[in-house]
Amino acid sequence: ADVALVIPAEVDVFDEPDIIAAEPSPSVAPRKRSVLGSIFFGAFGVLVSLALGLWTAQLIRDLFARAEWLGWLAAGMAAIALLALLVILIRESLAIARLAEVEKLQKRAFDAIVRDDPKAARA
Numbered sequence: 001a002d003v004a005l006v007i008p009a010e011v012d013v014f015d016e017p018d019i020i021a022a023e024p025s026p027s028v029a030p031r032k033r034s035v036l037g038s039i040f041f042g043a044f045g046v047l048v049s050l051a052l053g054l055w056t057a058q059l060i061r062d063l064f065a066r067a068e069w070l071g072w073l074a075a076g077m078a079a080i081a082l083l084a085l086l087v088i089l090i091r092e093s094l095a096i097a098r099l100a101e102v103e104k105l106q107k108r109a110f111d112a113i114v115r116d117d118p119k120a121a122r123a
Contacts, residue, residue: 056078064071112120 060071060074060078063074108123109121112118112123
């Protein structure tokens with residue numbers, strides 16, 4: 001059973017007067033995003049998705065032509081992959097919804113602190 005020994009430092013950095021009196025650095029506004037960049041990446045993403053879909057469809061057709069069981073195996077794997085993607089998207093959507101609820105709760109707590117309302121803080 002080791003016992004931790006806490007020894008206070010000789011200089012407390014949080015008691016330094018220049019840190020207390022220092023002005024916070026000015027906040028910098030975030031750069032505005034380019035609309036053209038959003039359009040480009042959106043269109044490129046759709047194009048890549050279409051290419052992957054066509055490639056998968058061609059692969060499944062080729063596998064059916066080679067051997068029927070290979071085609072069914074590939075179709076099943078594609079269905080499993082699509083189902084997994086759907087589950088991932090649903091989970092992420094639910095997580096974003098939970099984050100929105102936490103943000104609302106934080107906003108209500110901050111309002112209760114600002115108004116100094118203990119009843120609202122308990123709710």
